[in-house]
Amino acid sequence: MGRACWLALFFVQCACAQPAPDQLMDAPVLREASDYQFSTLELDSADGARHYRVWLGRPLKVSAASPVAYLLDGNAAMAALDTELLNHLSHRPAPPVLVAVGYATPLRIERNARTFDYTPRVGEGAQRDPLTDVPSGGADQFLDLLTEQIRPLVNQRLEIQPRRQLLWGHSYGGLLVLHALTTRPQAFDDYAAASPSLWWNNGVIQTDGLAQRLRAKRPTLLLMRGDAEPASPTRAAKPQDDGAVKRLLASLQSVEGLTVRYQAFPGLGHGPMLPASLRYTLEQMSQ
Structure with missing residues (x-):
């Protein structure tokens, strides 16, 4: 099957997938034989409140020489893979x-834990998520865990x-990728949001000061969005409702030393973008 046909087939399949919030994780690749061998490791957050399965x-x-892809929402990422x-x-x-960095839960998405782990700190004091009102602001703690504990275990x-x-x-998770890129661009070679x-x-x-933080690093960013996505969860999708993405794209493209590419996905909404973007990213990375 040609590359274009292969990607088109997956995008069509993804467009039909809109999982429920409490959907259980189902990852057939953990039961079926393939050219990949999977193992797991588990650890807890520093405060013992979140429990990770990798x-x-x-x-x-x-x-x-083998590239290594760290995948957030690991439970959902594993469910999006197939043999x-x-x-x-x-x-x-x-x-x-x-x-695949996920959580020790039977659920496909661990909403409370990911909300805390994937959102940046804003201001002082207790911080609540504006959408769900659960605790948020743990992005830097999670990135420390990812780079200082999980990555050494993986390399070992x-x-x-x-x-x-x-x-x-x-x-x-895409928000966290951008936060990691703009605050600690040395952490990874490639970022896919x-x-x-x-x-x-x-x-x-914010991209202010990013050029200075890059130093000798020359990372790449792949920014992806479905053209049927709304600008926010509280708004209905409208054609070309991508002003925030365009503004961010323009700002990032002006940063010397950073290579940025934007990929639109025709006809895809927010949910189907998870499996579609994951497959696309892995296809590009493996070239």
Whole structure:
């Protein structure tokens, strides 16, 4: 199957998927044989309030040249994978190692934990999410956990020091990817933000000073959005309702040393963008 047809097939399949908030995680790739071998590791947040489960997917061959993709909302990311995709990736020029960072829960999405982990700190004092009113603002704590605890454990299991590492996230996860890029661009080589929640707290992603923080680093950003997505969860989708994305894109493209690419997904709304953007990102990364 040609690359264009393969991607088109997956986008059509994704357009029909709109999971319920309390949907249980179902990841057939953990039951079926494929060219990837999965193992898990578990750990807790520093305050013991959040419990993480990480799925490590190894292709047939792993070396320091193998790119490593860190996938947020790991439970949902695992559910979005399938055996055909994994076997396809394994025969690409650079099969990626997959690190799906999720939560120790039977649910596909752990909403309270991800809301805290994926949202930046704004101001002082107790912070609540403007959409759900649950605690928020733990983005930097989570990024510390990801880079200082999870990544060393992954590298230890792989027995490599990978040369290229990517961070992918969707929705609130996309917001975290952008927060990581703009505040600690040294952390990853590639960033992939799908349908980022730019509306959150009236916009918290700032690019001021990013060029200086890059120093010798030359990261890439893949910014993705479905053209049937609303600008925020409280608004109906309108054609070309992408003003916030365009403004952010223009600001990021002006940063010297940062390579930015934008990919629109025709006909896709917010929910279907998770599996579609994940597949697209892995396809691009494995070239």
